[in-house]
Amino acid sequence: MNSSIVVIESIDKMIEWSQNERTKGNKIAFVPTMGYFHRGHLALMEMASHLGDKVVVSIFVNPTQFGPNEDLDKYPRDLKRDIDLAKSVGVDCIFFPNSKYMYPEGFQTWIEVEGVSKGLCGDKRPGHFRGVATVVLKLFNIVQPHVAVFGQKDFQQLKVIERMVQDLNLPVKIKSHPVVREKDGLAMSxxxxxxxxxxxxxxxxxxxxxxxxxxxxxxxxxxxxxxxxxxxxxxxxxxxxxxxxxxxxxxxxxxxxxxxxxxxxxxxxxxxxxxxxxxxxxx
Amino acid sequence: MNSSIVVIESIDKMIEWSQNERTKGNKIAFVPTMGYFHRGHLALMEMASHLGDKVVVSIFVNPTQFGPNEDLDKYPRDLKRDIDLAKSVGVDCIFFPNSKYMYPEGFQTWIEVEGVSKGLCGDKRPGHFRGVATVVLKLFNIVQPHVAVFGQKDFQQLKVIERMVQDLNLPVKIKSHPVVREKDGLAMSxxxxxxxxxxxxxxxxxxxxxxxxxxxxxxxxxxxxxxxxxxxxxxxxxxxxxxxxxxxxxxxxxxxxxxxxxxxxxxxxxxxxxxxxxxxxxx
Known part of the structure; x- marks a missing residue:
């Protein structure tokens, strides 16, 4: 349990925070999310707390992974509630960047993971995994984690990230957590x-x-x-x-x-x- | 002038070498090359030696930036000569990876820098800058430099790298060196x-x-x-x-x-x- 939690909005301040923790010799465990936490998210955070000395959770509803007719605008958001929930499982830092700074004017660089982005959700949501891979790489470079935790519910996403990390020699370990379900079996989402x-x-x-x-x-x-x-x-x-x-x-x-x-x-x-x-x- | 120079072929050993230097507090300056050094390369290395405590030079004739009818096979190579030249300008480490390990079977992740890869060489050499951006990002993740030096002769390449670094929040500074010329004005190549x-x-x-x-x-x-x-x-x-x-x-x-x-x-x-x-x- 952690009584204090830092909420960082600035990319530069996040880099500085992580750099500072790394210099102190702390191992950073990272959970990238789109927020509106449920027990599935909290399970990832608890797993992260066993994998690192400091847990960073990002909350970013990433526009580049939504298609033009998808639910970007109505995607549920509640930062205050999320902060309280993250605090309750001992998260040290929430990174809550603004889309304007994540994708400033002139942004034009994308990560394409070709094979495992095909089929399944990749075919049904064109560009989705390009957006996911790109934002996750950006978040990795900003948060500089030693280890990052992803849920197995988004199985194809997990495979895309694992492949990207391997192919690009990224200095981060990927861990995954089994699907967390409601009592009757419905996967948390x-x-x-x-x-x-x-x-x-x-x-x-x-x-x-x-x-x-x-x-x-x-x-x-x-x-x-x-x-x-x-x-x-x-x-x-x-x-x-x-x-x-x-x-x-x-x-x-x-x-x-x-x-x-x-x-x-x-x-x-x-x-x-x-x-x-x-x-x-x-x- | 440096009397000893390390030549590293293994990706894991290169990561370890750099990690070790970073832990000691040394600043790593990096010059990615395709080898067969001329005065242009040496000028980049000399610039690098003023920007960091340790200079790493990679020599890798990157297959993914050559088109099917280009000069990949006949591209000039002379590692022994390159090592001697690098040594003469005080380079600390040469990273000389094998293509099999840079692009193992199943490799499928690419960096696309959309806007500045268009026009100029981008139109004439389809896929060239995708190959360049991808290998440079891989090399950055392996060598973990604080600063990297590129020649202005490959001006579009420089712009692609600068854009990639900015868009992906890469923790490396990009410096560039003016075109180095023969006495009569021909750009070194x-x-x-x-x-x-x-x-x-x-x-x-x-x-x-x-x-x-x-x-x-x-x-x-x-x-x-x-x-x-x-x-x-x-x-x-x-x-x-x-x-x-x-x-x-x-x-x-x-x-x-x-x-x-x-x-x-x-x-x-x-x-x-x-x-x-x-x-x-x-x-």
Whole structure:
């Protein structure tokens, strides 16, 4: 538990804070977020506190990872609440930069992670992972962490970041945390706040479809198409839903496979009303 | 003058060497090169030795910045000679990585600097600046320099790097060194070794065209088209030459201009026989 927490808005001051901590020999653990914390975020922060001497959490609703018709403007925000929650799990510093300074006029440099950005959410949200990789690299250069923690709920994002770190020789270790769920199984997401009470019920179909897939796999069904068909059936029978994609394939290359050996990734995105939810599991 | 010089091939060992120097409080000045040193390279190294406590020079003929029909295979190489030359100007460490480890199987992450990579060499060598920006970012992450020195001869490259450093909040200062020339004015380049003695004479047309442009500008001609026409005339009258481009425009945005206020960039690329040479000046 940490009684004091620093909130830094300036990029230069953040660099200075981190530089100062590094000079003192402190190991910095970093959790990049878009804010509006739920238990999933707090679990990442708690994990970070075991990995480093100082925990930095960034809150930045990154415009460059939203498509033109996506929910950038309505994305939920509550800085005061976030600060209190972060404080409650011992976070030392919140970095809360302004978009004007993260992307000043004339900004023109982008990170493209080619292979693992394709398929899944990459195909459905063009430019999304370019925006994610670019902002994460910027945040790494500003916060200068020794280790950074990402949630496995955004599985493809995790793979994009891991690949970027490896390819660009970034001096930071990436750690990941399993999906944190509500009691009934729904994966925690800031976007769950968009759901009406009926939609909240329907939203459980993602988890249910993943559980069904696991059960089928356990009973000996190893054919991806067959598993996918059963998942589709389950979701189609749920009101207010529309499948965006169901992916079954290799968890490293993110290429689809026909068979489902142990370690296979199943990931899906489903529209529930006007809210797009994602979830995944490893068989 | 430095009597000992370290040559490091391993990426991990280079990171360790730099980390060690940083921990000791030493400031690292870095000169990324493709080797086959001439006086231009040595001038960058000498500049670096005034900017840092330790000078690191990388020698890496970066395959990703060469096009499929370019001179990657015949690019001149002589490590032994390079080590001796670097030693003579007090370089502390040469980083000489292997392409297999810089770009291992599955490599897929690229840096795109959009605006300033367009036009000039960017249009003539598609993918060139993507390769340059990517390898320079990798080298920065491995060598961890406080400051890096680039030559102004590759003016567009300098602008791409400056833009990348600014946009990605990289913790490194970029310094540049003026074009270093042979006695008669030919800009130093490793590619000058490709020239036959007749071509060597023709190669002077780049410098002559730039001098002509300056003279015209001084006499009051401020129209870019007019200046370009006179430069073209001069080069066309030189045997064995073919103009790749002549650019007259803004030295920051690298956009062409009609007028030539003071500070205007004139840059050109000319084929002399089978060798493509570049040069530039600021009015």
């Amino acid at each position: 800031s976007r769950n706040t968009y759901l009406s009470s009926d939609e909240r019920k329907s939203a459980l179909c993602l988890f249910k479809a993943l559980e069904l897939a696991k059960k089928l796999h356990q009973t000996g069904i190893k054919n991806a198409k067959e598993i996918k068909k059963e998942m589709e059936k389950l979701i189609h029978s749920t009101p207010n839903t529309r499948i965006d994609y169901i992916f079954i394939g290799d968890s490293t290359t993110l290429k689809e496979t026909e068979d489902c050996p142990s370690g296979t990734l199943i990931a899906l995105a489903v529209w529930v009303g006007n809210t797009r939810l994602i979830d995944n599991t490893i068989l | 490793s590619r000058n070794t490709y020239l036959s003695s007749d071509e060597r004479k023709s190669a002077l047309c780049l410098f002559k065209a730039l001098e002509l442009a300056k003279k015209l500008h001084q006499t009051g001609i401020k129209n870019a088209k007019e200046i370009k026409k006179e430069m073209e005339k001069l080069i066309h009258s030189t045997p064995n030459t073919r103009i790749d481009y002549i650019f007259i425009g803004d030295s920051t945005t690298l956009k062409e201009t009609e007028d030539c206020p003071s500070g205007t960039l004139i840059a050109l690329a000319v084929w002399v026989g089978n060798t493509r040479l570049i040069d530039n000046t600021i009015l």
